[in-house]
Amino acid sequence: MSSEHNERAAESAVNDSYGTTIPAEIRAALDEEIRPGDTVRWTLTDGELSVEIQRERYGTLADLEPLDGPEWDGETAAESAYTE
Template sequence: MSHDVEDETTVNDSYSVTVPAAVREEAGIEAGDKLRWRVDDEGRLSVELVKQRYGAFSDLEPVDIGEQTDAAEDHDLVAGDY
């Protein structure tokens, strides 16, 4: 993060909160990310951003093994069950 950003939000009747836009932008929070909430022994609240890793394998190149595969269909096969 390049600098401190501070803002306030209100807890609504269903105990939900909205992360303020300036905080989202500075922290790089995106839809699908998770926030880990902690309260220490002195009652201080902290929030940690837990980034989701969508597309973690998107940079990998496919390998041609000489035959077409279907991972969705083949994922439960045990060696020798072909």
């Protein structure tokens, strides 16, 4: 029985606020699987740490084109709503 074993390892430093950067080699290996806006889930089980990408792109409006509509003036709209 054969099993494919595709392991990549890289290191990154932890800064004073305990932040770290996902190493370039790992980002390249993920090939579009991780993007800004995603969440990284850290799980510690019996002393073993695993990291999982949580893709959070569903339900966002980032990919929509802007609407060509009237300018929004919040102050005037609020006054209008109050006086009606």
